[in-house]
Amino acid sequence: MNTVLELKHVSRSYGREPQAVHALRDLDVRLYACSFTAVVGPSGSGKSTFLQCAAGLDQPTAGTVRLAGQEISAMGERELTRLRRGRIGFVFQSFNLLPALTVQENVLLPLRLDGKRRDPARARRMLARVGLDGREDARPGELSGGQQQRVAIARALVTEPDIVFADEPTGSLDQETAAEVLGLLREAVSSHGATVVVVTHDPAVAAQADRVLRLAEGRLVADTVRAPV
Ligand code: ADP
Numbered sequence: 001m002n003t004v005l006e007l008k009h010v011s012r013s014y015g016r017e018p019q020a021v022h023a024l025r026d027l028d029v030r031l032y033a034c035s036f037t038a039v040v041g042p043s044g045s046g047k048s049t050f051l052q053c054a055a056g057l058d059q060p061t062a063g064t065v066r067l068a069g070q071e072i073s074a075m076g077e078r079e080l081t082r083l084r085r086g087r088i089g090f091v092f093q094s095f096n097l098l099p100a101l102t103v104q105e106n107v108l109l110p111l112r113l114d115g116k117r118r119d120p121a122r123a124r125r126m127l128a129r130v131g132l133d134g135r136e137d138a139r140p141g142e143l144s145g146g147q148q149q150r151v152a153i154a155r156a157l158v159t160e161p162d163i164v165f166a167d168e169p170t171g172s173l174d175q176e177t178a179a180e181v182l183g184l185l186r187e188a189v190s191s192h193g194a195t196v197v198v199v200t201h202d203p204a205v206a207a208q209a210d211r212v213l214r215l216a217e218g219r220l221v222a223d224t225v226r227a228p229v
Contacts, residue, residue, distance in 0.1 A: 002033040004163050004195045005054055010063035010073075012049050012218075023049040024060065025218040031163070031197065036189045038206040039199045041215035047199045048167070050215065054197070055088055055165045056080045068162045085114045089156030089164035091185075093171040095148040097140040097155075103127065104136040107154045114159070126154035129192075130184055146177035153184050157194060164188070166198045170205060182208055 012024040023046045031037055039047050052058035053065055056072045065073040072083060089110075090096075097106045107126055108118040120136075127133055130150035140148050149169060156164050166185065170178035182205055188194040189210075198205055206212050214222035 003030050004033050004068060005029075005031040005197075006064075006066045007054060007060075008064045008066075010053060010060045010065060012046075012053055012058065012060045022218050024053065027063070027218075027220055029213065029220060029223075031195065033195050034189060034193045035195055035211060036186060036209050037197045037211045037213060038209035039197060039213045039215065040201070040206050041221075043201075045215040046218040047215055049218075051165055051167055051197070051199050055090070055163075056084055082114075085110055086159055087162045089159065089161040091149070091152050091156050091164065091166035091169045093168040095140070095145070095152045095172075097148055097151055099140050101139075102136065103132065103138050103140065103143070103151050106140065106151055107158055110155060110159050116159075122158065123154075126158050127151070129157075130154045144177075145173055146180060149173065149177075149181045150184065153181070153188070157188055157192070161194075163195045163197065166196065168200055168202075169198060170200070170202050175204070178202065178204065 007027050007029045010024055010027040014021045014023060039050055041047055053060045060073055064071055067087065072080065075083065104120060104123045107123040111118050124133065124136060127136060130153050132147060132150050140151065170181055173181060185196050185198065186208055189196050200206060210226055212224045213220060
């Protein structure tokens with residue numbers, strides 16, 4: 001199995017002793033290509049900090065993070081920005097689409113920011129994959145929450161990233177819409193070979209994952225791999 005992401009002895013603390021908060025404590029995790037992983041745990045257990053460190057949005061206090069063999073925990077901000085744009089996809093609870101841009105422009109944004117060719121046919125293909133063909137020229141405000149999250153998923157996948165991080169992607173959606181969005185993330189893994197990590201409170205999301213990592217007080221307390229169905 002190909003390792004996409006490797007965290008070795010990763011700790012992240014805030015503040016100074018004796019008042020320091022240890023958000024992550026000596027975490028060792030390997031994530032493999034073409035897998036759907038859920039990260040669960042109670043509020044304050046370190047899920048967001050895990051995501052931030054794993055995605056190069058924050059630097060661990062100790063330990064190393066490698067993405068596709070490259071040590072991102074040693075990179076400077078410019079290099080990290082380039083890496084995030086080109087090789088990591090993000091999906092957020094609040095969709096984070098740009099309201100003034102069309103759906104198609106939103107999907108192509110990561111390529112534009114990365115100075116790559118913006119290919120409308122590619123955007124259309126991505127939108128068709130998430131069931132939004134024909135909505136290229138709509139603005140996000142004209143779409144439902146579920147549709148906006150579909151646009152965000154198309155945007156996250158458009159660069160064919162090494163890994164997609166989703167932070168509570170179903171948190172703002174009703175149950176039925178959440179299941180559809182979840183199905184799309186699953187399909188990105190099973191049909192298109194994506195590697196997806198979802199941070200979630202939602203047991204329905206965890207139930208769909210190939211692997212569930214449970215955090216408590218900044219430690220990995222359970223690592224469950226589901227048997228293939
Ligand atoms: P979760 O996502 O599971 O709710 P977090 O990763 O947000 O957990 O937080 C883990 C711990 O780190 C919590 O105790 C939280 O209060 C603390 N923490 C997170 N970010 C900061 C910060 N910027 N400054 C100080 N403490 C923080």
